[in-house]
Amino acid sequence: MYSYDFRVTGYPFRLYSGKDALNSLPDEVERNRARRAFIVCGRTVSRKTTVVARMRQLLGEQLAGVFDEIDKDTTRSSIVRAVAAARAAQADLVIGVGAGTVIQGARIVTILLAEKRPVEELVTQYPEHGPAISPKLPEPKLPIINVLTAPTTAQNRAGSRMKDDATARGMEFFDPKTRPVAIFWDTDALLTAPPQLIRTGAAAIYCRAVMNLGATSDNPLVEGDRLQAWRLAAGALPRIANAADPAPRFELCAATLLQNRESDDGGSQFVRHWPMRAAYAFSTSLISVFRTSARARATAR
Numbered sequence: 001m002y003s004y005d006f007r008v009t010g011y012p013f014r015l016y017s018g019k020d021a022l023n024s025l026p027d028e029v030e031r032n033r034a035r036r037a038f039i040v041c042g043r044t045v046s047r048k049t050t051v052v053a054r055m056r057q058l059l060g061e062q063l064a065g066v067f068d069e070i071d072k073d074t075t076r077s078s079i080v081r082a083v084a085a086a087r088a089a090q091a092d093l094v095i096g097v098g099a100g101t102v103i104q105g106a107r108i109v110t111i112l113l114a115e116k117r118p119v120e121e122l123v124t125q126y127p128e129h130g131p132a133i134s135p136k137l138p139e140p141k142l143p144i145i146n147v148l149t150a151p152t153t154a155q156n157r158a159g160s161r162m163k164d165d166a167t168a169r170g171m172e173f174f175d176p177k178t179r180p181v182a183i184f185w186d187t188d189a190l191l192t193a194p195p196q197l198i199r200t201g202a203a204a205i206y207c208r209a210v211m212n213l214g215a216t217s218d219n220p221l222v223e224g225d226r227l228q229a230w231r232l233a234a235g236a237l238p239r240i241a242n243a244a245d246p247a248p249r250f251e252l253c254a255a256t257l258l259q260n261r262e263s264d265d266g267g268s269q270f271v272r273h274w275p276m277r278a279a280y281a282f283s284t285s286l287i288s289v290f291r292t293s294a295r296a297r298a299t300a301r
Helices: 021-031 043-048 051-062 076-088 100-114 195-212 220-239 247-264 274-289 291-300
Strands: 014-018 037-041 063-067 093-098 144-148 159-163 170-174 182-186
Touching (some): 014 021, 021 051, 021 144, 021 182, 043 051, 043 093, 051 063, 051 093, 063 076, 076 100, 076 159, 093 100, 100 144, 100 159, 195 247, 220 247
Parallel strands (some): 037 063, 037 093, 093 144, 144 182
Antiparallel strands (some): 159 170
């Protein structure tokens, strides 16, 4: 039975998808009145693919610099260096190029560029008794454009996580102002990720889609999001092995976008039936405490 008591919240962004989608990047930078765009990415994307070189050519004088050392764990040290590089370049727009960890890293870069308080005062706090507390981060943030190289639910969210080098524990940020102004699903960029990386991410996307089907009393919009996310993920899984076929990658990008839209359409971010709650709580605790699990999560993204 449907629930008709709900609220829908929309967050504006532009989505560019398909062959040569990146050709619209200069216009999107111009639309946001930016003159000094700054790319944040990892070494593999920058040094072993042509994606960043292509973006350099497209942006020309609109590009102020590139930081390509965000590591797979989104460590605090790499973020601090990225912030310093973006500040030195006088960046007025940040472009995240990659999958989950880099996209989250780009958000944290904009937060640390804007907020003047110590990092420990900006992250979500977890009191021993009571719910988590995300501090307000009131300063305006630079606009963000996300260029995906693999499907990820990070593509249009407002939360981010980095790892503290000293303790290996996660530090979480939440700021709605870090949602992207634009997202790019470009064919050639998506084809840079190896099939094994896509397969690992697809398994996580599919598992969440299946668990979400166990929900009851959805509103009709949330049910539509969840059903279509499952259909897309289920259809993409058997076709991932073909490294030359971009179609399943596009479908997984769409599935993750729909999974994000569930909460905007009035659903809970995580379905509240006990098997999923238990699995999520256990996996989250492992990811927060153990380095190897954190690496596995980063790879999956």
